[in-house]
Amino acid sequence: MARVHLMPPEHNAGAEHMLVSMLRPLVERGHDVQVWLSRYGKAHREYEYRGIKVVPLEARLDFPTAVRRADVLMAHLETVPSTASLARGYGKPLVVVCHNTHRPTFRDAAAGGTALAVYNSRWMEREAELFFAEYPKSVRPASSLIVRPPVFADEYATKPGKAITLINCNAEKGGKVLEALAERMPDQQFLAVKGAYGEQILPDLPNVEVLEHVRGEDMRERVYARTRVLLMPSSYESWGRAGCEALASGIPVVAHPTAGLCESLGEAGIFVDRNDIDGYEAVLRKLAAPAEYRLASKRAKARSAELDPAADLAAWCSVVESLA
Structure with missing residues (x-):
């Protein structure tokens, strides 16, 4: 009980x-x-x-x-x-x-x-x-x-989509980072998923789609099937479950190097300080290259298997x- x-x-x-x-x-x-x-x-x-x-x-x-x-x-x-x-x-x-x-x-x-x-x-x-x-x-x-x-990988694994996604858009999870990147990259599609807690920062920009709070069993179809890269510029994560869910689909995760995210994502994680917006933009533009994305995706799937x-x-x- x-x-x-x-x-x-x-x-x-x-x-x-x-x-x-x-x-x-x-x-x-x-x-x-x-x-x-x-x-x-x-x-x-x-x-x-x-x-x-x-x-x-x-x-x-x-x-x-x-x-x-x-x-x-x-x-x-x-x-x-x-x-x-x-x-x-x-x-x-x-x-x-x-x-x-x-x-x-x-x-x-x-x-x-x-x-x-x-x-x-x-x-x-x-x-x-x-x-x-x-x-x-x-x-x-x-x-x-x-x-x-x-994370039961088969319940999340899907074909990645096209968007750069943030799940839970409060300030501590990186809502302001998403907003800054969307302003800098108007040609890129962003997905802002409302979280279960905290005041949500939801950019009013034409290249940002806002999703209401998503049930766990719907994450694969409504979020990961539309996501190409997951952002996790969190100020604190003891582990970071969403990142591990994304790994199941080979979705690269760009994250702030909290102790928890460093342990959960391992060598599959791409780590950039949450205050370095230039760094996040540079990584996202690098991942736009097919060869770079394939390599990052391969690492993500390998880490997902390790986390069985x-x-x-x-x-x-x-x-x-x-x-x-």
Whole structure:
């Protein structure tokens, strides 16, 4: 049983799709998997998503009573403190999924009683170790596991399109970079996909098409099938799931070198500082050459194959089942 703030198909952010990708194999192994929401949304009744039972807050069902029947509890982001309290009160093992390296993430996971902390990258695991070294009185999770945000490549792979795309156009994700590039390159088609959070910067330019928020299951047809190059000039990414989704189609990703993106994209990533608009333009013009694009696309597909989630998910399922 997981407690999270929002879920697809209404809320489509990387953290929630990572969670869904981790829960799906548990469903396939025959487990009863439930997600209880902590924020009000559009859904008023229980619904099923990818085999997962989702219980909206509007359903007004009794979450604490449901916790008593659970074998394992999961939480992430803002729901960790309250779920941890219930886990301690009812003696249930708690799994905390960490999606970023901000201090509150590790502090909440170290509040006591966490059976398993899941980190989404090696660099996050190192940051956690630094936190526990800095705060030695914190209660370490009993165990930890790295699960890279699972991307099932066959669900995203398609023939790339023609646009230069940014997914989630808030300032921190690179909305201003997209705007500057679109102004400089009027002959190039750009695609601006509204994100699940943050104030969106949506250029009013003839060469920029704006897409409303896209459901995860529609990303292949509505976004990646129209994308030639993906931009990820994010100020912060703990991993960067969208980039890995694009790699499945051999779509080159031009990104700001955050620690997470450097680890997720590996040698397939093309890294340019987010403040270097000249650099982004130069890379995009270079990728316009067929030979350069073929080489970048080949690297992208190779990295996608390296990120096959099968081993991570097998280890994840085994650990969760051992807690029940």
